[in-house]
Amino acid sequence: MNNTLSPPAASPPRRTIEIVNRSLKRRYRAERRFRFYGLLAIMLSVLFLALLFASIVGKGYSAFWQTSIRLAIFFDPEVIKKDTLVNADYAALVRESLFKRFPQVEERQDKRQLTSMLSSGSVYRLRDMVLQDPDLVGKTAEVWLPADDDMDMLIKGHFRRDLPESERRVSDKQIAWIERLEAEGRLERRFNTMFLTAGDSREPELAGIWGAVSGSFFTLVITLVLSFPIGVAAAVYLEEFAKKNRWTDLIEVNINNLAAVPSIVFGLLGLAVFLNFFGLPRSAPLVGGLVLTLMTLPTIIIASRSALTAVPPSIREAALGVGASKMQMVVHHVLPLALPGMLTGTIIGMARALGESAPLLMIGMVAFIVDIPKGFTDSATVLPVQIYLWADSPERAFVERTSAAIMVLLAFLVVMNAGAIILRKKFERRW
Amino acid sequence: MLTLTRMDETALAHTMVETDSKPRSGDDPGKRRVSREIRETVGRVTVDDPRMVCRNVNVYYGDKQAIKNVSVDIGRNEVLAMIGPSGCGKSTFIRCLNRMNDTIDGCRVTGEIILDGTNIYDKSVDVVPLRAQVGMVFQKPNPFPKSIYENVAYGPRIHGLARNKAELDECVETSLRKAGLWEEVKDRLDHPGTGLSGGQQQRLCIARTIAVNPEVILMDEPCSALDPIATSVIEDLIDELRIQYSICIVTHSMQQAARVSQRTAYFHLGDLIEVGPTGRIFTNPSHQLTQDYITGRFG
Numbered sequence: 001m002n003n004t005l006s007p008p009a010a011s012p013p014r015r016t017i018e019i020v021n022r023s024l025k026r027r028y029r030a031e032r033r034f035r036f037y038g039l040l041a042i043m044l045s046v047l048f049l050a051l052l053f054a055s056i057v058g059k060g061y062s063a064f065w066q067t068s069i070r071l072a073i074f075f076d077p078e079v080i081k082k083d084t085l086v087n088a089d090y091a092a093l094v095r096e097s098l099f100k101r102f103p104q105v106e107e108r109q110d111k112r113q114l115t116s117m118l119s120s121g122s123v124y125r126l127r128d129m130v131l132q133d134p135d136l137v138g139k140t141a142e143v144w145l146p147a148d149d150d151m152d153m154l155i156k157g158h159f160r161r162d163l164p165e166s167e168r169r170v171s172d173k174q175i176a177w178i179e180r181l182e183a184e185g186r187l188e189r190r191f192n193t194m195f196l197t198a199g200d201s202r203e204p205e206l207a208g209i210w211g212a213v214s215g216s217f218f219t220l221v222i223t224l225v226l227s228f229p230i231g232v233a234a235a236v237y238l239e240e241f242a243k244k245n246r247w248t249d250l251i252e253v254n255i256n257n258l259a260a261v262p263s264i265v266f267g268l269l270g271l272a273v274f275l276n277f278f279g280l281p282r283s284a285p286l287v288g289g290l291v292l293t294l295m296t297l298p299t300i301i302i303a304s305r306s307a308l309t310a311v312p313p314s315i316r317e318a319a320l321g322v323g324a325s326k327m328q329m330v331v332h333h334v335l336p337l338a339l340p341g342m343l344t345g346t347i348i349g350m351a352r353a354l355g356e357s358a359p360l361l362m363i364g365m366v367a368f369i370v371d372i373p374k375g376f377t378d379s380a381t382v383l384p385v386q387i388y389l390w391a392d393s394p395e396r397a398f399v400e401r402t403s404a405a406i407m408v409l410l411a412f413l414v415v416m417n418a419g420a421i422i423l424r425k426k427f428e429r430r431w
Numbered sequence: 432m433l434t435l436t437r438m439d440e441t442a443l444a445h446t447m448v449e450t451d452s453k454p455r456s457g458d459d460p461g462k463r464r465v466s467r468e469i470r471e472t473v474g475r476v477t478v479d480d481p482r483m484v485c486r487n488v489n490v491y492y493g494d495k496q497a498i499k500n501v502s503v504d505i506g507r508n509e510v511l512a513m514i515g516p517s518g519c520g521k522s523t524f525i526r527c528l529n530r531m532n533d534t535i536d537g538c539r540v541t542g543e544i545i546l547d548g549t550n551i552y553d554k555s556v557d558v559v560p561l562r563a564q565v566g567m568v569f570q571k572p573n574p575f576p577k578s579i580y581e582n583v584a585y586g587p588r589i590h591g592l593a594r595n596k597a598e599l600d601e602c603v604e605t606s607l608r609k610a611g612l613w614e615e616v617k618d619r620l621d622h623p624g625t626g627l628s629g630g631q632q633q634r635l636c637i638a639r640t641i642a643v644n645p646e647v648i649l650m651d652e653p654c655s656a657l658d659p660i661a662t663s664v665i666e667d668l669i670d671e672l673r674i675q676y677s678i679c680i681v682t683h684s685m686q687q688a689a690r691v692s693q694r695t696a697y698f699h700l701g702d703l704i705e706v707g708p709t710g711r712i713f714t715n716p717s718h719q720l721t722q723d724y725i726t727g728r729f730g
Contacts, residue, residue: 244536314573318636320531322586322643323563332585333575 056410060403066192066205067147067155069118069181071097073126074140080130090126094118094145102177113174119146121194121206144190149204149397151178155189158396169396195404199372200386204397207390209408211372215285215365215380216354216412218373222289223296223353228346230293231300232335235342238301239308240330259298266295267362275363283364283379291359296349303345307338336427343424347417354413357384383409464719470499470699473717474707478506478694482647482677483528483565488542490523490532497523500542501703503696505647510669510678512692512709514685516724519698521681522570525649528679529565530558546647563590566645570652572632574624574639579616582624582635583607586643602642610638611668630661637668641676648672650680654687666691685725689713697721 073093080088098114099105105114122145129143130136150169153159155178165172181187198208242248270291274280280287311334319329360366365381366389373380381389383405390402465473477484481504490498498520505511505528513521523532530551532538543550551561563586574582583603586592593599603620607613612634616627624635633653640648650669654662669678669691682688688695688709695712697705697720705718716722 312573314569314571315575316534317531317567317569318573318575318639319585320534321529321562321567321569322589322639323559323561323566324585324589325559328589332589337576 056403056406060400060407062156063195063400063404064192065189066194067152068144068188068190069147070142070144070186070188071101072140073097073143075130075137077138080137085130085134086127088127090123093126094122110173113171114177117148117151117174117177119148119205120203121146144188146194146205147187149395152205153396154178155187195401199370200368200381200389201370204395204401207398207401209383209386209405211369212381212383212386212405213408213412214373216382218285218376218380219288219292219382220350220354220416222286222376223292224346224350226289226293227296227300227349231297231346232304232342234297235301235304235308236330236335239305240334241326255298255301259302262358263295263356264358264362266291267359269294270359271362281377281379283367283369283381284377285373285380286376287363288360288365288380288382289376291363292353292356295356295359296353299349299352300342300345303348304338304342307341307345308334310341311337339427340424343420343427347420350416350420351413354416355384355409357382357388360385383412464722465717467719467723470702470704472502472703473705476503476703476706478504478509480507481505482507482546484543484545485528486543486545488524488527488540488544490520490527491539492535493537497701498527499701503703503706505677505679506694507677508673508675509694510673510680510692512688512695513679513681513698514683514688514695514724515698517683520701521698522651524698525651525679525681528647528649529562529567531567533558563643564645565647565649566640566643567649567651568633568636568640568653570655572629572636572656574627574632574635576623576625578621579624579627579635580620583638583642586639590643592643606638606642609641609672610634611664612638628661630657630664633657633661633665634668637665641672645676647677647679650678652681652683655683662687685713697724699724
């Protein structure tokens with residue numbers, strides 16, 4: 001056959017090695033291109049993550065510092081009587097002190113402007129001082145009092161001083177007073193402990209994140225305590241004990257579908273079942289935890305089941321072969337091996353639960369709650385809802401607080417996940 | 432000595448049965464064999480002193496029948512080897528003997544497997560004590576991902592065989608000694624069992640099985656994943672264990688069957704084709720299929 005074909009000038013290579021060598025360059029090019037795409041994808045995601053963090057931290061870090069004004073307060077025994085320590089007119093003390101410092105201010109309008117430079121929360125600061133140390137009455141003390149949020153924004157440079165007065169929230173006179181106080185060293189940006197210890201407030205300088213942190217904590221405790229054991233038990237039963245038949249197939253399909261249900265639907269369910277039917281308290285972490293449990297369960301069950309299937313069948317046979325009962329097989333051998341995978345699923349589920357706000361809106365955890373929740377049935381809100389509420393508030397000072405709250409949320413997430421990862425590492429067997 | 436005598440008697444009984452009551456094999460069993468089409472078991476399936484008695488065992492996976500009407504006895508202190516081409520059902524059969532097939536969905540067993548006078552497939556029989564009585568060693572060494580000590584101690588612990596730590600220690604030591612592993616691991620009992628070599632792992636699995644002190648040991652191709660040296664160690668071990676236990680071993684290696692067993696059963700596509708003393712099966716099989724297999728014509 002070969003003889004009939006005249007060999008062309010550029011005859012195609014016949015040996016495999018020649019054919020391979022020909023395509024080699026193209027193959028390597030494709031490989032490099034593929035690697036480059038992967039690298040590009042990672043760099044893009046890192047870039048966006050960095051942008052996100054930079055923007056949040058850049059906006060939020062200033063919320064951890066709060067402008068305070070130092071005033072010499074005379075704890076007037078005329079104002080603070082022995083029997084009225086709690087509800088004495090502490091505002092009068094602040095006013096007196098301010099007027100003494102700025103004696104030239106005489107008009108009512110100006111006096112009001114002057115007093116509004118200090119936060120309305122100053123009153124409580126003074127009251128707490130007196131309650132703690134009643135001997136203060138009759139003495140004069142230098143006290144750092146929080147400035148009003150408008151002054152705070154001015155100091156932090158968020159308000160432009162070159163705008164005409166009518167378009168500013170701070171008047172020319174107030175700017176002059178502030179500058180005088182600053183010159184006298186009576187103005188300082190101090191660490192904002194209020195932000196980390198207080199509950200929510202309408203006044204930005206008094207608003208804190210601790211209420212939402214506690215609410216999130218209580219809610220997630222309920223979620224974890226319920227969803228982990230229930231999810232693992234369901235997965236173990238379905239995977240190890242249940243006979244494979246139409247019913248288990250149906251259940252499996254439904255679990256997979258539930259994992260994809262929009263979270264607000266779970267909120268509606270919680271509203272209908274837990275609040276309206278069982279009559280549980282509104283806005284409570286208990287109900288929030290129950291709703292989030294329903295939402296997290298499918299995730300945990302699916303992850304746990306795949307962790308269980310990943311345990312080699314030889315281990316099961318070994319256990320059964322020496323006469324372990326099915327329960328002993330599962331508890332002694334299968335569960336310890338599947339636990340790391342189950343914990344991974346739990347981390348994912350809990351992280352989702354922590355960031356969830358939609359279902360909690362439906363059960364009233366969106367309410368404005370000043371008190372810090374002390375238990376599972378106290379009214380509370382959670383971090384993402386708090387962020388949403390602050391983002392919705394008109395005051396300029398809430399902008400930085402929103403970002404700061406996001407930072408707190410991320411820190412909460414990191415702490416929670418770190419805990420779970422440490423646990424997982426502990427259970428992971430490397431042999 | 433007692434054992435040997437009994438085995439000789441069994442072998443004698445076989446020869447008698449074969450010469451007397453084998454009309455199918457014709458006048459001269461050495462030359463004319465049972466033809467390939469006939470699937471009834473050839474040879475004497477019973478022994479005089481059986482430990483387990485299997486009668487008319489059928490196994491179905493869903494609609495598919497994997498074992499067809501198999502009857503065979505497992506004698507005391509003997510090693511019964513099961514040979515046959517892949518997929519012939521020998522592993523399925525051995526797994527019936529301690530009900531390991533229960534874990535497989537859609538697996539159904541009919542017929543009788545009698546141990547101590549009761550059918551182990553009776554509704555009243557609990558598999559947990561059954562598996563303590565009939566232990567199993569698997570094809571792939573499958574130590575638990577725990578320490579060597581824990582591997583061996585697990586069985587006695589769950590069955591409550593040791594009253595205290597000292598007894599448990601002793602049980603672990605004897606089991607490891609019997610499995611011929613003690614000298615190699617006595618200084619590292621707390622090391623992971625999975626860190627041992629393949630042969631050591633398999634001996635660890637044997638130690639784990641005998642720690643429960645079973646009466647029958649089932650071995651499903653215990654040497655298929657091992658090198659020849661580890662294999663010969665385990666074969667020696669099987670020979671020693673025979674003194675105390677009844678052993679049923681599935682193997683792909685005919686040499687191994689010839690070396691360790693007293694009786695051999697040949698399976699073909701779910702049928703038990705032939706049972707007999709190992710020596711005779713390998714030198715002078717009565718069935719044409721057995722002859723084909725051991726001469727390497729297939730399988």
